[in-house]
Amino acid sequence: MAQLNHTIVASPDRWAGARFLTEVLGLPEPVAYGPFAVVTxxxxxxxxxMQSAEVVPQHYAFLVGDDEFGAVLQRLRERGLPTWADPWHGQEGENRNDGGRGLYFDSPEGHNLEIITRPYGSGS
Structure with a gap:
């Protein structure tokens, strides 16, 4: 059975990008592995x-618990970062898809990040 093991995230500053994610999501500090700053x-x-002068924005979604969702939202607010209910950034705030909570925000590199408390298709 295949499982996703890792993916590469392009960033003009690999350590700044990795630390942003760990700080916002409340994860352990990134670690060095070869040319990478790794967030597990x-x-x-x-x-x-990975350090890259050219960044093509990607979408990364993270499943979090209800308590974690509130903590991430608070960290985003403390940083003054806007959140959106939709991936096109047309409606500010959060959504209630599948009976849970979700929101989108941008990383410093311009990646479209998402947190959700229920997997897509899991609720009403």
Missing amino acids: LANGVSLDF
Whole structure:
């Protein structure tokens, strides 16, 4: 059975990008592995931040618990970062898709990040 093990995240400053994610999501500090600043998620998947002058924005979604959602939202507010209910950034705030909570925000590199408390298709 195939499982996602890691993916590479382009960033003009790999350490700044990795630290932003760990700080906002409340994850352990990134670690060095070769040319990467590695952020490991609770399910063992890693995001390997790689230094790159050219960044094509990607979308990364993170499943979090209800308590974690509130903590992430608070950290985003403390940083003065806007949040959106939709991936196109047309409606500010958060959504209630699938009976949970969700929101989108931008990383410093311009990646479209999302946190959700329920997987897509799991609720009403």
